[in-house]
Amino acid sequence: MKSSYLLPNKYKTIGWVFFLSGIISGIFLQIYDSPENIFDIDIINNLGFEYLDEVISVLIIIGGLIVGFSKEKVEDEFIHKLRHESLVWAIILNYIILFFTVLFLYEGNFFTVLVYNMFTPLIFFIVRFNFLKMKSSSDEE
CATH class of the missing domain: 1.10.287 (Helix Hairpins)
Structure with a gap:
């Protein structure tokens, strides 16, 4: 693809x-x-x-x-699927964290979590994508 x-x-x-x-x-x-x-x-x-x-x-x-x-060295349909699933998962997890932050944190703590929340979609996506990629390569061996 x-x-x-x-x-x-x-x-x-x-x-x-x-x-x-x-x-x-x-x-x-x-x-x-x-x-x-x-x-x-x-x-x-x-x-x-x-x-x-x-x-x-x-x-x-x-x-x-x-x-x-x-791109990965081998960019195929499976990698595209992993990338898509990881991105969706990261966004959903990010908004779950944001939801609980809005409900339970106030003032300075709320702002601190919002600052970290700028980076969490990228971090969650990269961690999940690379984890699934590593897991799938170990399953093939």
């Missing part, structure tokens, strides 16, 4: 680099709560990291889109 919206497979590696570096950097930023705590050196602090969270968000979004929408 020919899908015109998919990028060539050669971009997948750079997508993984962007995506994983964004995820890892985002985790560190959340653990240390601010860029100044990550870089506890005065010289580095003076460089100004006020846009670090935006850079991390861009890395996750661009990397996730490249990883999620790059």
Whole structure:
């Protein structure tokens, strides 16, 4: 099946680099709560990291889109079906989380979940698609 919206497979590696570096950097930023705590050196602090969270968000979004929408080495009907099912599953799960967030969280906690909710469709899609792909290849062996 020919899908015109998919990028060539050669971009997948750079997508993984962007995506994983964004995820890892985002985790560190959340653990240390601010860029100044990550870089506890005065010289580095003076460089100004006020846009670090935006850079991390861009890395996750661009990397996730490249990883999620790059062709596989063998792009057949089965892969197309896995991609479609994973995307539907990710969107449904994302809105289930959003539904419970609206019902049970308020103020700052609500906003925090909404920020994470920007990335969850991509993350859920990539995890589910790659899990199903890996599971199907292990079933064939």
